[in-house]
Amino acid sequence: MTRYDRHIILSEIGQKGQDKLTQAKVLVVGAGGLGCPVLQYLTAAGIGTIGIVDFDIVEKSNLQRQVLFGTSSLGKNKAIAAKQRLLDLNDTISIHTYPEKLTHKNVLELFKDYDIIVDGTDNFATRYLINDASIITNKPLVYGAIYKFEGQVAVFNYQNGASYRCLFPTPPKEGAIPNCSEIGVLGVLPGIIGSMQANEVLKIILGLGNILSGKLLCYNALTTQTTTLIIHKVESEIKKVLSKKESFQNTVEELNCNFNPPEISIEDAFKKRNIQFIDVREKDEFPKVDSLNPTHIPLSELENNLHKIDLKKKKIIFCQSGIRSKKAVSVLQKHNINNSYSVKEGASEILEYIFAREKI
Amino acid sequence: MKLTIKYFGLLAEVTKRNEEQLDFSGTLINELLDTIYLKYPKLKEIDFQVAQNNEIVSKETIITQTEIALLPPFAGG
Structure with missing residues (x-):
């Protein structure tokens, strides 16, 4: 087996570590700017089971940063198009695609089958949904988010650590913070942030180094500066999420969020x-x-x-x-x-x- | 007290700077924010968290350190 040789000869990983990667199950939500590099490195590293959730279609404007896709992927579902490319990269692993929207109804069932969740989504509603479901199902969440030339990375819910709500308790007002499709993003930025997310996933599985838990890493691509902020766990925020456990699946997706359509x-x-x-x-x-x-x-x-x-x-x-x-x-x-x-x-x-x- | 205020993301766009020095004589983060809002009224419309000396703190926290960062959430992926 030469595919993972460069991992195995690292004394910190070895065959034992590689076996851990083979046994690991990672769910990546969003196969966009962040999801593509995450998926690419997790697949290459030999994560045994990878799930991809994305309901969206590949568009030409995605190709500037969503590096798993090419012109032949245009119009195809992102999860399915990503799988095709990834199986060419590594056909020894299992890849499950979920070409659907993540909702309160399907999220818990989906998360149950995986060890680690990766958030590569592009909107606050889904980010809070993923965070809350990670708390309820007790899964570590590797978070990444980008804005123009800046990115954030963190690991939430890791060994009872801080969650996304301990950092930002409630979603911002509708439309207050724009996303990439509205304002643009430097193409390589999600590549950097997504690679950092993949690194955290591998560290969690291998038990190596220091996990970015209770911390938020902020990266600025223009100044090449990183700032790491400490996040304290806020028990009351986590309890609030857990108290909704029973009714969680019946929560209706908020269409309006007190928002009046123009x-x-x-x-x-x-x-x-x-x-x-x-x-x-x-x-x-x-x-x-x-x-x-x-x-x-x-x-x-x-x-x-x-x-x-x-x-x-x-x-x-x-x-x-x-x-x-x-x-x-x-x-x-x-x-x-x-x-x-x-x-x-x-x-x-x-x-x-x-x-x-x-x-x- | 001379404070260094760091702005991230959308906040840096509104203030047109990544950081600046401010003279501040109050006590709480909230009071500092009032001073900053006077300078940049548009910031009032944006949700953000505050870090003191690289540690996320509540807005009722007493200012004891000189480095304050204002951090908005990012949605993009």
Whole structure:
């Protein structure tokens, strides 16, 4: 067996350590900027069982940093596309894909089968869900997060250590902190932060070195400075999560988070530039508003058709009365797709407005 | 007391600096934040935690050290 030779000849690892890696089960949530390097190194290192959770589709704008994917992956589910590449890297391990959204309903069952959880997600709702589920299932959580040129790494819930809520007790206000798809990120940054996460995973499994527990490492790619902050465990925050254990699976995903979807009049919608009109009515609903050349995605199918949303454009969403379109904006927000507006008027009024406009 | 204030992420963008020196004569982190908010009112809209001498502390903590860091959460991945 020469594949792991460079591990095995390290006296700190040896065949015994390599066997620990083979027996380990690691679940990576999010196969994006962070998930790709994490998965790549864990696969190469010979982690015996790896799970990948991601409901998202590979887009061209991902390729600048999500290094497991190529042009042949475009349009494919990220978990499945990642698995294809990873099996080429190492076909001696088991890789399980979960091309679905992590929810309160499925998270506990999923975490149960793994030893370590890696958070490579891109939104606060999922980060808090992962943290809480890690506390309830008592799994160490290797956390990473990025913002433009800066990154954070930490290990939470490790041997009863501090959790994400001990650092940030509650999610920030909706829309207060933007994510990469909205504001951009230096492509190599998730590579650095994700590699640090992979390093913590390997250390936990091998029992080597000092685990980044009770600490938050902050890295700035522009100044090449790192700052390590000490996080104290806050028992009351952890107790709060554990007290919800019984009702956890029945918690409904928050769609709105006290957030009012932005509305727009059809008149103002026409004043905007670079827009995609989206009709969220069912196929058989009339009147059609063909002159807007809208993308048809019924609200009921929206979550499965996020790839049809043009992230570079402003999304002007309409329906029959302005109610479903509001829900659609919330759904997009939940998936971190911003810059969407719900048209106040229904399709008939929109059509009337277009006719009146053409007469002038 | 002369304090060094470090800003991370979005906070550094709002203040347009990674760190600065501030003269402060109060006692608590909260009082220091009020001073900082006067200078950068936009920071009030952003959630962040405070570290004193590289240790995350509550905003009711008495300032005993000269290095204070303000840290927002990051969502990106």
